[in-house]
Amino acid sequence: MPADLIISDHRARRDRLRALLADTDRPAEAFVVSDLVNVRYLTGFTGSNGAVLVSADDPSADRICTDGRYLTQVAEQAGDLEPVIARNCLAELAVRARDKGAATIGFEADAVTVAEHSALVDRLADGQRGAAPTLIARTGLVQGLREVKDDGEVELLRRACAVGDQALAAIIDRGVIAAGATEREVARALEWEMYARGADDIAFETIVAAGANSAVPHHRPTGAVLADGDFVKIDFGAVVGGYHSDMTRTYVLSRAADWQREIYDLVATAQAAGRAALRPGADLRGIDDAARSVIVEAGHGEHYVHGLGHGVGLQIHEAPGIGASATGTLPCGAAVTVEPGVYLPGRGGVRIEDTLVVTGPQTGGGTPELLTAADKTFTVI
């Protein structure tokens, strides 16, 4: 992706946030974003200390703040923004907004501690003759914008998912998933293949769960040895350009029993129903129900112990959550997982997970784009 496209994407994202600042019953004349993932989303800057000031009506007043360690990096990554160099970026940018005349300054209530808030109030009152500006606590503003992926983000998600697909195919080709290997060996081999194919990082701690361990939804790989007849459940992802992939595949080693085919087919049917329910504007709880009802009707409701899926992007778990207690609807352009599972304690479990992008009539006829392409038909390895 050319650098100029990246910069224009970030500016467009700040403009969308700008529009939200005025469009509320509690408008803010300036907004300080201090959640580091949101700072990255709005500017491209990836340092460990930073904040961004977004003006409600004047893009030329937008600023990025970081400390002296990141002088070079901030110029490279966010060269379209004038940097302010300070240690306490939140307070520094709020004072700057105050000094430019802002009477209302918004901040991210879910990214500011009570101690930071109290220090901010003191700092804004410091040296003021008149009233200090009013602080406006907001939650989820930038997270809401991040639900809808732009073209650059979808491209990075495609690349991350392709790395995952290729890495999984490579360890299958090499015969790594076989009786005698340990869960840890399979996990490390898969991670090595992801790095070899251009992953910047792994998306989360790789899950490889064999035999009875596959009934534990988030099992950590151990020295347990894979054996013939085991389910092997593998849940993993790659990070490319900051964007995460997420996929689960479940295989059987050497020979499959009838109960394994049965629960695999059940989860596959539920997963297909969940994918088919991914329509722009669909009720989030309704999407969960489309998949869950398949499992409940088969008598395995109690063995399906988590939500259907989650948004994925700069974080592995982000909005929107798709589950039985979710509220709201699915926006066009959201990237989400669909990952039902059935877990039989002491015996084994199956989860099948894909990452998809929700498309609308203009972009794809309303059929979601499947980013994780690895085969998910019942497979005995």
Ligand code: ZN
């Ligand atoms: Zn996963």
Ligand code: ZN
């Ligand atoms: Zn997931």
